[in-house]
Amino acid sequence: MEERLTFFGYFRNIYTAVKTSVIGMWITFRYVWGKKPVTIEYPEVREVLPESSRSRLYNDVMNCISCNMCAISCPVDCIYISSIDRPKDLEIPKCDDGTPKRKVLTQYTIDTALCCYCGLCTTVCPTECLTHTTDYEYSQYEVEDMKYDYLTDELIAWRDRLVKA
Amino acid sequence: MQTWDMDLEELKEPATESGEKLKTELLTVNMGPQHPATHGVLRVEIKTDSEIVAKAIPHIGYLHRCMEKHAESIDYRGVIPFVDRLDYLAAMSQELTYSMAVEKMLGTEVPRRAIVIRTIVSELQRIASHLMAFGTYALDLGAFSPFLYAFDEREKILRFFEEISGARLLYNYFWIGGVWTDITDQQVDYIINFLNGFEKELVKYDKLVSQNRIFQERTMHVGTLSLEDAHSFGATGPVLRGSGQAWDLRKVNPYLCYDELDFEVPIGEGQRGSTVGDCYNRYYVRMLEMVESVKLVRQAIKLLEPGPIIGKVSKVIKLPKGEIYMRTECPRGELGVHLVSDGDKTPYRVKIKSPCFTHTSILPHIAPGQMIADFVASIGSIDIVLGEVDR
Amino acid sequence: MHNEIISLINSKVSNANATLINPPEDGAGDSSILINPESVFETMKCLLNSKFNALQVISGVDYTEYLEVCYMLANFDPKDHREAIIKTRLTDRDNPTLDSICSLSLAANWQERECYDMIGVKFNNHPDHRRILCPDDWEGFPLRKDYKVQEVYRGMEVNPEAKMNRDDQLFENQKQTGNEEELLRKALERGL
Numbered sequence: 001m002e003e004r005l006t007f008f009g010y011f012r013n014i015y016t017a018v019k020t021s022v023i024g025m026w027i028t029f030r031y032v033w034g035k036k037p038v039t040i041e042y043p044e045v046r047e048v049l050p051e052s053s054r055s056r057l058y059n060d061v062m063n064c065i066s067c068n069m070c071a072i073s074c075p076v077d078c079i080y081i082s083s084i085d086r087p088k089d090l091e092i093p094k095c096d097d098g099t100p101k102r103k104v105l106t107q108y109t110i111d112t113a114l115c116c117y118c119g120l121c122t123t124v125c126p127t128e129c130l131t132h133t134t135d136y137e138y139s140q141y142e143v144e145d146m147k148y149d150y151l152t153d154e155l156i157a158w159r160d161r162l163v164k165a
Numbered sequence: 166m167q168t169w170d171m172d173l174e175e176l177k178e179p180a181t182e183s184g185e186k187l188k189t190e191l192l193t194v195n196m197g198p199q200h201p202a203t204h205g206v207l208r209v210e211i212k213t214d215s216e217i218v219a220k221a222i223p224h225i226g227y228l229h230r231c232m233e234k235h236a237e238s239i240d241y242r243g244v245i246p247f248v249d250r251l252d253y254l255a256a257m258s259q260e261l262t263y264s265m266a267v268e269k270m271l272g273t274e275v276p277r278r279a280i281v282i283r284t285i286v287s288e289l290q291r292i293a294s295h296l297m298a299f300g301t302y303a304l305d306l307g308a309f310s311p312f313l314y315a316f317d318e319r320e321k322i323l324r325f326f327e328e329i330s331g332a333r334l335l336y337n338y339f340w341i342g343g344v345w346t347d348i349t350d351q352q353v354d355y356i357i358n359f360l361n362g363f364e365k366e367l368v369k370y371d372k373l374v375s376q377n378r379i380f381q382e383r384t385m386h387v388g389t390l391s392l393e394d395a396h397s398f399g400a401t402g403p404v405l406r407g408s409g410q411a412w413d414l415r416k417v418n419p420y421l422c423y424d425e426l427d428f429e430v431p432i433g434e435g436q437r438g439s440t441v442g443d444c445y446n447r448y449y450v451r452m453l454e455m456v457e458s459v460k461l462v463r464q465a466i467k468l469l470e471p472g473p474i475i476g477k478v479s480k481v482i483k484l485p486k487g488e489i490y491m492r493t494e495c496p497r498g499e500l501g502v503h504l505v506s507d508g509d510k511t512p513y514r515v516k517i518k519s520p521c522f523t524h525t526s527i528l529p530h531i532a533p534g535q536m537i538a539d540f541v542a543s544i545g546s547i548d549i550v551l552g553e554v555d556r
Numbered sequence: 557m558h559n560e561i562i563s564l565i566n567s568k569v570s571n572a573n574a575t576l577i578n579p580p581e582d583g584a585g586d587s588s589i590l591i592n593p594e595s596v597f598e599t600m601k602c603l604l605n606s607k608f609n610a611l612q613v614i615s616g617v618d619y620t621e622y623l624e625v626c627y628m629l630a631n632f633d634p635k636d637h638r639e640a641i642i643k644t645r646l647t648d649r650d651n652p653t654l655d656s657i658c659s660l661s662l663a664a665n666w667q668e669r670e671c672y673d674m675i676g677v678k679f680n681n682h683p684d685h686r687r688i689l690c691p692d693d694w695e696g697f698p699l700r701k702d703y704k705v706q707e708v709y710r711g712m713e714v715n716p717e718a719k720m721n722r723d724d725q726l727f728e729n730q731k732q733t734g735n736e737e738e739l740l741r742k743a744l745e746r747g748l
Contacts, residue, residue: 075243487585
C-alpha cells in the first residue's frame with residue numbers, strides 16, 4: 001500500500017517530480033533541432049503510395065471476359081457486372097493474354113462507397129484486368145456519384161493516370 | 166424499457182451539527198459515447214458522490230456491426246476482411262486467429278516461410294498496437310508529446326505493412342494457408358533498421374513517461390485488480406500479466422514458431438514502488454512486452470529461409486463438420502474464435518471471444534471509490550478497442 | 557483429459573449425465589463434454605472450484621432443433637494448463653432457461669447477457685438481466701437461424717429500401733432500359 005507521507009517525503013516528491021519533468025522536457029526540447037518534420041503538407045505535397053498499395057480499383061474492360069468471379073468473391077457485393085452471350089455469327093475476340101471473350105460486357109460498375117478495399121476481387125481475376133491502383137483522390141459530393149461505370153469514356157481515358165506504371 | 170434504478174442505499178447521508186440529515190443525491194455523469202478518453206464509442210454512466218465514483222455502468226453496443234451474423238452468409242475467405250475490422254489497431258493478430266482456426270479444421274499445412282513471416286508480422290503488429298496504447302494513455306493523462314513520438318514510430322511499421330499487404334490498417338494479409346505476398350530482402354533490412362532505431366526510442370519513452378514522477382503519481386495504486394479477480398473475470402494479456410500471473414499463450418501453448426524463439430514473459434511485480442495489478446503495472450507490462458517483441462522479431466528474421474508462402478488450399482473452401490475453439494495471444498489479450506461448421510461453403514457460426522469485451526466488464530468492478538480522473542486512467546490502462554467490444 | 561473431467565463431474569454432480577462428444581467421423585475439430593441443462597450450476601461450481609479457474613466465454617449456437625450453449629473453461633496457470641468446452645442443449649426454443657453462474661464467476665455477468673441478447677437464452681437469478689449489444693427494446697434474437705429483422709423500430713424504418721444494396725451483381729439501369737439488342741449493339745461498337 002501507499003506509504004505514509006513524511007515531512008521529508010513531501011519535499012523528496014517535489015524534487016523527483018521537478019527532476020523527472022526536466023529530463024522529459026529536455027528530451028522534448030531536443031526535437032526542436034535535429035529532427036525533421038514527419039508530416040507532409042497535403043495539397044502541395046502528395047504522398048506517393050507504395051506500388052502494392054490497394055487503393056482505387058480499375059478495370060481494364062477491353063481485357064475483361066465477364067466471368068463474374070470478382071462479383072462472386074466480393075464480400076460486400078459492390079461489383080455490378082452484366083453481360084450478354086456473344087451472337088454465334090460473330091468472331092470471338094481475344095484478350096491480351098489470349099483468353100477468348102465469349103461474352104459481351106454490357107455493364108461494369110463498382111460502388112466505391114461500399115467497397116472495403118480487401119483485394120479479394122483482384123486476386124481471383126483470371127485475366128488480371130481488375131487491379132488496384134495507387135490513386136486515392138476521387139472524392140465526390142454525392143454518394144450516388146461514387147458508383148463508377150468503367151465503360152464510360154472518361155474512365156477509359158483516365159487509364160494512364162490510374163493504372164500503375 | 167428498463168432503466169437503471171437509483172441505488173438509494175448507497176447514498177451517503179452526512180448529518181449536520183443539529184443532527185438533521187442532509188438530503189444528498191448521487192450525481193449522474195455521462196462519460197461518452199463521444200469522449201476522447203473512452204477510446205471509441207463507449208458510454209459510461211457514472212454515479213458520483215462529489216468527485217468520487219460510486220458506481221460506473223458501461224453501456225456498449227454503439228459500434229455493433231453484426232459481424233457474427235454477417236459471417237454466416239459469406240464464404241470463409243470473405244470473412245477475413247470483417248475479422249480485420251474487429252480490432253482495427255491490431256488487425257494482423259485477428260486474422261491470424263481466424264485463419265489458424267480454419268487451417269486447423271482443414272488440416273492445411275502452412276509452409277515454413279509463411280509461418281516465420283506470420284511471426285514477424287504479428288510481433289510488429291504487437292509493437293504498433295502497444296505504441297498506440299502507450300501514446301493514447303499518456304495523452305489521457307495529460308502528456309501530449311509521447312503521443313506524437315509513438316505515432317512517428319508506429320507510422321514506420323504501418324509503412325512496412327502497406328508495402329507488403331497494400332493497406333495501412335485493414336490488411337487482409339494472412340490468407341487461409343499462408344500469407345498473401347512475400348517479403349523481400351530490402352524489407353527485411355528496413356525492419357532491422359527500424360528495430361535499431363526503435364530500441365533507442367524505447368529508452369527515451371522510459372525516461373520521458375515511465376520514470377516521470379507525475380505520471381507515476383497518476384497511475385500507481387490506482388485501479389488495482391487482484392489476481393483472484395483477474396482470474397474470475399477471465400482477464401488475459403497485459404491485464405492478467407499486470408496482476409502478476411506469467412500467463413502467455415506464446416509460452417504455454419506455442420503456436421507459429423514461438424517454441425524456437427527465446428523470450429521472457431514480463432509480469433507486473435510492483436515495479437518502482439507500485440502495487441501489483443494497478444494501472445502502472447498494466448502499462449509497464451506493455452512497455453516491457455515491446456522490448457520482448459523486438460527480441461522476437463530479430464530472432465525470427467534469422468529463421469527466414471526461401472520457400473513457398475502459401476499452402477495447398479482448394480479454390481472453394483469447404484470445412485468438414487465440427488467445431489473448434491482456437492485462441493491466440495493478441496496485443497490486448499487472448500482472442501478466441503469459436504467456429505462451427507456444417508460442411509457448407511459458409512461458416513455455420515462464428516463466435517469471437519474478444520479480450521476487450523472481457524476487460525470492459527472489469528470497469529464497474531475497479532471504478533467504485535476512484536476519482537473521476539483516476540477512472541480515466543483506469544480505462545486507458547486496460548486499453549480497449551470498441552470495435553472489438555461490440556463486434 | 558476429457559475422461560478425467562467427465563468422471564469428476566459424474567461423481568460430484570448426480571444428475572449431470574456428462575458424456576463426451578467427439579467430432580463427427582467425416583469432420584474435424586475439438587471434442588467437448590455434454591451435460592444436462594438442469595445441472596449447469598452444480599457442474600460449473602464443481603469445475604470452477606477444482607480444475608479450472610476462469611470462464612473464458614459463453615457461446616450460443618442455434619442448431620434449429622435445439623439451442624446449444626457452450627462454456628469455454630480454462631485454467632490460467634502456466635504449470636497446469638488445460639481448457640475444455642462444456643456444452644448443454646436446450647430443446648425448448650420458445651422459453652430456453654438456464655441457471656445463471658454469476659455467483660461463481662465475475663465474467664459470467666456480461667457473457668450471459670450477451671448470450672441472452674444474441675440467442676435468447678434466459679438465465680435465472682441473473683443480477684442484471686438486460687440486453688447488452690442491441691437496444692433494450694429490440695425485438696427478436698439476431699443469431700437465431702429463423703431471425704427476421706423487425707420493420708419499424710421506434711417509428712424509424714429499419715433497413716430502408718434506399719440504403720439496401722439489392723442489385724446483387726446486376727446493375728439497375730440495365731433493367732430499366734432492358735433492350736438487349738440495343739445494349740449489345742452499343743457494346744460491340746466499342747469493340748468489347
